[in-house]
Amino acid sequence: MKGENGNLVSAVEINNLSRRFGKHLLAVDNLNLSIKRGEIFALLGPNGAGKTTTIKMLCCLLRPSSGNATVMGKDILQAPQAVKQVINVSPQETAVARNLTALENLILMGKIYGINSGKTRARAEELLEMVGLGKRSGEAVKRFSGGMLRRLSIAMALISDPCVLFLDEPTAGLDARSRKSLWELIESFRGKKTVVLTTHYLEEADALADRLAIINKGRLVALGTSEELKQKLAGMETMTIKAEDLTQKAVERLEENYPRVTLTDGKLIIEAEKLDFDTVVDCLRAEGVRIKWLSMKEPSLDEIYLKITEGGQMDESA
Amino acid sequence: MKALSLAGRNLKEVYREIAVIPLSVGQPVVFLLLFNYFSKSDPAAPDIFRIDMLVPGIILLSLGFITLFSALFLARDRQSAFLTRLLAAPLTPSDFILAYIIPYILIAILQTVACFIMALVLGMSFHAGILLSFIVFIPLAIICIALGMILGSLFSENVAPGIGSIAIMVMTLLGGVWMDLSWVGGWFERIAYILPFAHGLDAARVLIGGGAVSSIGSELIWILGYMIVFISLGILSFRWKTKP
Numbered sequence: 001m002k003g004e005n006g007n008l009v010s011a012v013e014i015n016n017l018s019r020r021f022g023k024h025l026l027a028v029d030n031l032n033l034s035i036k037r038g039e040i041f042a043l044l045g046p047n048g049a050g051k052t053t054t055i056k057m058l059c060c061l062l063r064p065s066s067g068n069a070t071v072m073g074k075d076i077l078q079a080p081q082a083v084k085q086v087i088n089v090s091p092q093e094t095a096v097a098r099n100l101t102a103l104e105n106l107i108l109m110g111k112i113y114g115i116n117s118g119k120t121r122a123r124a125e126e127l128l129e130m131v132g133l134g135k136r137s138g139e140a141v142k143r144f145s146g147g148m149l150r151r152l153s154i155a156m157a158l159i160s161d162p163c164v165l166f167l168d169e170p171t172a173g174l175d176a177r178s179r180k181s182l183w184e185l186i187e188s189f190r191g192k193k194t195v196v197l198t199t200h201y202l203e204e205a206d207a208l209a210d211r212l213a214i215i216n217k218g219r220l221v222a223l224g225t226s227e228e229l230k231q232k233l234a235g236m237e238t239m240t241i242k243a244e245d246l247t248q249k250a251v252e253r254l255e256e257n258y259p260r261v262t263l264t265d266g267k268l269i270i271e272a273e274k275l276d277f278d279t280v281v282d283c284l285r286a287e288g289v290r291i292k293w294l295s296m297k298e299p300s301l302d303e304i305y306l307k308i309t310e311g312g313q314m315d316e317s318a
Numbered sequence: 319m320k321a322l323s324l325a326g327r328n329l330k331e332v333y334r335e336i337a338v339i340p341l342s343v344g345q346p347v348v349f350l351l352l353f354n355y356f357s358k359s360d361p362a363a364p365d366i367f368r369i370d371m372l373v374p375g376i377i378l379l380s381l382g383f384i385t386l387f388s389a390l391f392l393a394r395d396r397q398s399a400f401l402t403r404l405l406a407a408p409l410t411p412s413d414f415i416l417a418y419i420i421p422y423i424l425i426a427i428l429q430t431v432a433c434f435i436m437a438l439v440l441g442m443s444f445h446a447g448i449l450l451s452f453i454v455f456i457p458l459a460i461i462c463i464a465l466g467m468i469l470g471s472l473f474s475e476n477v478a479p480g481i482g483s484i485a486i487m488v489m490t491l492l493g494g495v496w497m498d499l500s501w502v503g504g505w506f507e508r509i510a511y512i513l514p515f516a517h518g519l520d521a522a523r524v525l526i527g528g529g530a531v532s533s534i535g536s537e538l539i540w541i542l543g544y545m546i547v548f549i550s551l552g553i554l555s556f557r558w559k560t561k562p
Contacts, residue, residue, distance in 0.1 A: 059406040063562040080562070084408040091406075095399035097327055099334040104327075111323035112407045140334075156403070 011037045011164050011194035012058060016067035018218075019053050027053040029218035030067065035211075037163075038191045042209035043198045046309050050218035051198035052092060055166050058196070059089050072163050085113075088162035090153045092169045092198075096141050102128055102152050103137040106159050113160035120159070127155040131185060147178025154185065165189065167197040171204060183208060202305050216309045229304055237275045241268040242293040243284060250287035254280065320409055324417035331391070332421055338387060342425050343432045346380035350436045366498055373437040374451070374522035375495035378515060380429040381459050382489050385466040386482030388422050392470025393478040396559065405560055415553050419463050426459035427452075451525040454538070457545045458518040462489075464545070467552035471559045489515045514544035 012035040019028040028050040035041045043051045056062035058069055060080035068075065074082040096105050103124055110120030128137045131151040136144070141152060150170060157165055170186065171179040186208055189195050199205055205212045206226045214222040214229075222229055246268060254261045257279055260271040270280060275296065284291060332338050350373065357367035365371055395401045404414075434448055465485060469478045490496060492506075493515030499507045510516040521537035531538075 061402060061405055061562055081408050084406060087406070089403065089406045091399040091402045093399035095403040097331060097400055099331045100327060104330070108323060108327045109403075109407070112320050112404070112409060114320065114408075 009037060010034045011039075012041075012069065012071050012196065014054075014058075014067075014069040017054070017057060017064050017069055018066045019050075019057060019062060020065040027218050028057070028064075031215075031218075031220055033213060033220065033223070035194060035196060037194050039210040040186065040190055040195045040197070040208055042205035042212040043196065043215055044200070044202065044205045044212050044305070045198075045215035046200055049200075049215045049309075051200075051215055052168055053218075054215070055089070055168050055196070055198055059087060059166055060084055086163045087166060088113075088157040088160050088164075089166040090150075090157040090168065090170060092172065094146075094149045095153055096149060096156065098142040099140060101138050102133050102141055102144070105141060105152060105156055109156045110159045115160065123159060123161075124155075127158055128152075131155045132181065145178075147174050147181065150174060150178070150182060151185065154182070162193070164194045164196065167195060169198055169200070171199070171201065179204075202302055214305060214308055221308050222304070230298065231273070236271045236273065238297045239270045239275050239277075239280060240295045240297075241270070241280070241284070241291060242266065243268065244290045244292060246289055247287060250284055250289050253283045253287060257283065321413040321416040322420070324404070324409070324413060325420040328391070328417055329421035329424065332387070332425065339425075339428075342380065342383060342387065343429055345383065346376045346429055346433050347436045349379065350376050350433060350440070354440050364498070366494075366496075369437050369440050369442045370526050371523060373433055373442065374519055374526060375490070375493070377430050377433050377455060377522070378458065378493050378495055378519055379486070379490050380433065381426055381455070381462040382486035384422050384426055384429075384459065385462045385469070385485050385489075386479055387425075388418065388463050388466030389469035389473070389478040389482045390475065392418060392467055392556075393473060393475040396470065397475055401560070411553060411557055414556060415467070415549070418467055419460065419549075422463045422466070423456065423459055426455070426462075430455050430459075445528060447525040447528050450531060451522045453531070454518055454522045454525065454534070454541065457538075457541045458514070460545050461514055461541070461548045464548035464552040468548070468555045471552070471555035489513075492516060493519045495519065514541050517541055 012033070014031050014033040017028055017031040018026065020026050031050075031054060043054060045051050053062065057064050058071060058076060060076050060083050064077070068077055070076065071083045072086045074086065076083050097108065100108065103121075106124035106127060107117075107120050110124060111117070115123070125134070125137065128134045131154060133148060133152060133155070136148070141149065144152065154167065154170065157167070167186070171182050174182065183204070186195060186197065190210070197204075197208070209226065211223070211225050212229070213220055246263070246266070251261055251263055251268070254268075254270060258270050258272045258275070262269045277296065281291065281294075353367055353372050353376070354369055357363040357369075357372070366375070430452070434442075438444055466482065469481050469485070473481055492510040492513050494510065499510050499516055517537040517540040521534035521541070524534050525531070
């Protein structure tokens with residue numbers, strides 16, 4: 001994809017990409033995607049959906065069975081070494097040299113990417129500070145906790161200052177605190193680097209990604225921002241109200257504004273694509289209803305995700 | 319440069335593993351002490367256990383352990399995500415091969431020097447042939463490392479050491495470490511001389527015994543030929559198992 005001045009605006013272009021393992025397993029099925037420069041893009045899907053296979057193909061670690069992709073305009077089939085020079089990856093499992101110190105791990109990766117020794121050391125120290133490991137830089141990483149190893153792994157991927165950073169399930173298996181700290185780190189890349197991350201945590205995609213693609217059984221089933229997916233796919237906001245003096249007239253008045261109003265077990269449930277808090281409260285107060293308790297629920301990405309990954313397929317243009 | 323950086327990492331990984339250096343260097347030295355003691359205790363012990371004949375055999379045994387250690391190291395790396403990270407980096411296959419070979423050549427030299435020092439302590443006299451024997455031991459070491467690369471590429475971390483142990487037995491038995499191959503003769507001797515180890519041991523014994531390099535020409539060609547074949551097979555196995 002090119003911008004008005006002819007410069008590439010997309011960091012990753014995926015065209016009809018497929019990968020088959022053996023005769024029966026189609027891990028990635030005709031995937032088409034365009035990921036913009038500087039965006040944090042999430043590939044979301046259950047285990048075995050084809051996320052890691054997609055990342056491996058984009059990193060030139062796995063050859064597609066058909067189709068192609070470009071990363072920063074470089075063809076993954078024709079120019080894998082050029083692709084490798086502009087990307088870096090933090091793989092799913094802990095990918096560190098266990099008998100080396102944190103600083104040695106970073107310096108090693110810097111040298112492998114051809115950065116000179118002086119620069120590598122300075123950058124390694126800077127990155128270790130950034131990921132909160134500055135004080136542990138001289139320690140052998142085999143003593144590190146899971147969260148520390150993930151942060152180190154991401155720092156190792158950043159040492160080459162890649163244009164595109166692939167993070168394969170960066171927070172899998174981490175406790176809430178470590179996950180939060182990694183989110184803050186990934187968040188800090190927004191607008192500066194193109195980040196493609198895979199995750200099966202909805203919450204993670206929702207919190208971090210500018211756009212997300214839901215993949216199921218190797219196929220792209222939904223694509224858009226989190227808000228777009230919530231609005232276009234799930235649709236319904238829900239308000240639940242417990243009130244005194246609830247009258248049929250009050251219900252009818254609400255029905256003038258919102259077609260789906262139900263009264264069950266003394267609770268009023270209103271559903272609509274867009275609910276306006278003030279309108280509902282004003283309607284009820286005008287009828288003398290005293291609200292005791294009220295809750296409002298936005299359409300959840302969980303609902304969409306579960307709906308899609310249970311077998312349904314949504315409109316890909318969403 | 320990239321290969322040297324990766325070789326540096328591999329060397330650190332090896333020497334920081336607590337057991338590897340003591341096992342690699344200590345074990346052949348202890349073997350040398352024990353066999354020397356046995357041969358001194360029995361005046362009828364065969365010549366093969368005389369210190370100048372024994373030391374090249376024990377060096378070959380210690381190189382066999384390098385096959386085992388290098389196979390285990392590569393198999394472990396191959397199964398870890400760290401290799402995934404390296405494979406996603408702009409490294410060439412030759413960078414990988416050199417990086418895996420260089421550290422183990424250094425360990426092989428260390429082992430060989432330690433064995434010679436112990437042999438000198440046990441009464442072997444020092445002469446230029448000892449230094450010259452490195453022209454045999456270094457290609458033999460490369461053969462053993464390349465064999466380790468083949469095993470480490472083809473087999474898992476659990477299986478590779480077992481096969482490495484079998485390789486040690488085969489190379490020491492068919493190399494003539496434990497007995498004079500001409501005594502056994504027949505098919506055993508013929509197979510032994512198809513492989514490079516017996517040629518290597520014969521050549522090293524000639525040099526340590528004071529013979530000239532010119533007298534081991536055919537053995538050297540045999541060993542160097544195997545070295546090229548084994549390195550090629552090592553590269554092919556590694557590429558086959560890590561290809562996209």
